[in-house]
Amino acid sequence: MTQGKGGQMRELAMILMLWPGVVLADGWQQLTGDQIADALTSRLVVFPDGVAQYFLDDGRTVRAGGWGEWRVDGDLYCEIWSGKRPICAQVDSDGPGLRFREDSGFTRAGSYGDL
Template sequence: MRRFALILALWPGVLAADGFQKLSGEEILAALTGQKLEYGSGVWQTFDSSMVTQYFSGGPSAGRWVVREDQYCSIWPPSDLWACYDVFRNDHTIRFVDDAGGRTDGTFAQ
């Protein structure tokens, strides 16, 4: 258990070594609001100022997004469960990191 705690404690430093910097709640809002991220293979997501998020991966999907305690959180109906992620940025790339350490990178659309 101690090793796991140590790994989690060092995790932000590992990401920073990649050039990724963790964003605060205000920075998440500033980085995502009104933007479109591309995830590759024609998959993309938008983040409207009305807190609606659109996701396209072979077909459209709409959800809601918020920032809570310096994390990006989203909900995708018909689910009623919010999923929250730490958000990191490296220039034109946004990285979402879930509680298990899973990463999803998106780049700002041109």
């Protein structure tokens, strides 16, 4: 029994939904928890305003001279600064770039820098 084009498209859609990391329509791929840890551990991300953020392997992070903590919680990146409440975000990658998308709608994107 052969499937029509519509059946093949439904199968492809199901496979993509089950594939680790969701490919988003704008060319970014949503990262899973393990992928987030791999993408950030011992890395530097530079944002368009020139601010750089370091992600140390011990869970500390530094940005603009301030120290905080970072962790992966499920499939979210979370950071906390100076005793404030944690901020969590989905993380997307397009290869050289990372995008952090918070539930509030706030989004910031940067690219890898050199340590």
